Amino acid sequence: MARMNDAMLLDAWRRMLLIRRFEEAVADAFAQGSVVGTAHFCMGQEASAVGTIDALRPDDLVTSNHRGHGHFLAKGADPKRLMAELFGKATGYAGGRGGSQHVADFSLGFLGSHGITAGMIPVATGAALSQKLLGTGRVVVAFFGDGATGQGAFHEAVNIGAAWQLPIVYLCENNLYAMSTPVAESFRVPEVAERACAYGIPGVSVDGNDIEAVHETVHEAVERARLGGGPTLVEARTYRFCGHSKSDMCEYRTDEEEACWLDRDPLIIAEDRILEREIATRAELDPLAEQVSAVVDEAARFALGSPDPDPATVAEGVFAEFDVT
Numbered sequence: 177m178a179r180m181n182d183a184m185l186l187d188a189w190r191r192m193l194l195i196r197r198f199e200e201a202v203a204d205a206f207a208q209g210s211v212v213g214t215a216h217f218c219m220g221q222e223a224s225a226v227g228t229i230d231a232l233r234p235d236d237l238v239t240s241n242h243r244g245h246g247h248f249l250a251k252g253a254d255p256k257r258l259m260a261e262l263f264g265k266a267t268g269y270a271g272g273r274g275g276s277q278h279v280a281d282f283s284l285g286f287l288g289s290h291g292i293t294a295g296m297i298p299v300a301t302g303a304a305l306s307q308k309l310l311g312t313g314r315v316v317v318a319f320f321g322d323g324a325t326g327q328g329a330f331h332e333a334v335n336i337g338a339a340w341q342l343p344i345v346y347l348c349e350n351n352l353y354a355m356s357t358p359v360a361e362s363f364r365v366p367e368v369a370e371r372a373c374a375y376g377i378p379g380v381s382v383d384g385n386d387i388e389a390v391h392e393t394v395h396e397a398v399e400r401a402r403l404g405g406g407p408t409l410v411e412a413r414t415y416r417f418c419g420h421s422k423s424d425m426c427e428y429r430t431d432e433e434e435a436c437w438l439d440r441d442p443l444i445i446a447e448d449r450i451l452e453r454e455i456a457t458r459a460e461l462d463p464l465a466e467q468v469s470a471v472v473d474e475a476a477r478f479a480l481g482s483p484d485p486d487p488a489t490v491a492e493g494v495f496a497e498f499d500v501t
């Protein structure tokens with residue numbers, strides 16, 4: 177088992193905080209009208225993003241879903257360019273065309289987030305096939321939610337990944353709901369990891385709010401994949417602190433349930449361990465937190481000050497021919 181050392185835990189806490197502060201700034205920008213449309217916040221799920229990506233090599237590959245800000249920032253996204261994309265600006269990762277759900281940076285090994293539920297799981301599986309055929313030694317992680325496991329694409333991709341023993345980790349962030357539908361009402365087998373036996377691969381369930389537990393579990397799965405042992409289905413049990421998207425008031429959840437999970441905030445869990453183990457003192461953490469806030473403020477300023485996309489470029493990057501006459 178590979179444990180996070182002190183420096184890794186401290187850095188992971190800092191990057192989880194960056195994700196949290198980034199999304200809080202996006203929420204403010206929505207409130208001020210600087211951002212329109214919608215976004216799906218991952219606040220509460222930061223440990224599964226950072227813990228997973230810290231178990232990878234920098235050249236390993238990742239695919240994401242509609243709740244992907246944390247995955248992308250954890251993989252090294254520039255907060256300025258991601259913020260600009262959310263603001264619909266020309267300096268954004270997709271030139272302002274993709275928005276919250278459609279960003280990618282191949283140079284970082286981030287193959288893309290996507291709005292189609294389960295849509296990237298087959299893409300990740302194809303990328304894993306490429307790595308195997310090319311002998312790159314790279315591993316792919318596919319992030320998706322519990323709801324995505326009800327899609328045919330999930331079943332088909334995991335089955336073929338298992339049959340061909342591809343170097344991939346299927347990482348399900350089970351946050352108990354797909355929009356307003358509870359997992360227990362969607363599946364006779366609500367424990368996603370248990371379904372792994374149907375594909376003949378290992379399935380592991382882990383506390384998704386515990387950064388160290390996520391890291392250890394995913395590290396083992398990544399090493400298995402890298403050594404030719406095939407895929408693992410990892411279920412990170414977690415909770416989103418916000419609604420499904422901007423318009424969701426969470427009326428289907430109880431106050432007790434929300435309070436219970438707020439007590440298990442992944443940032444607080446990590447921070448308590450850092451303080452208990454004397455990795456850093458409160459007086460040392462505070463300036464780090466201020467630095468994170470400064471990075472996010474700078475990203476928001478950059479986004480606000482960036483130009484809108486030039487209307488003359490509207491057809492660029494569009495792969496379908498269209499006739500506007």
Ligand SMILES: Cc1ncc(C[n+]2csc(CCOP(=O)(O)OP(=O)(O)O)c2C)c(N)n1
Pocket residue numbers: 242243291292293320321322323324325351353354355420
């Ligand atoms: C193919 C498809 N069907 C339905 C939707 C609408 N939709 C968007 S997110 C979502 C729920 C996804 O739930 P889950 O996979 O658990 O991820 P979470 O939102 O909980 O992170 C649905 C049904 C969609 N985007 N794509």
Ligand SMILES: [Mg+2]
Pocket residue numbers: 321322323349350351352353354355
């Ligand atoms: Mg879900």
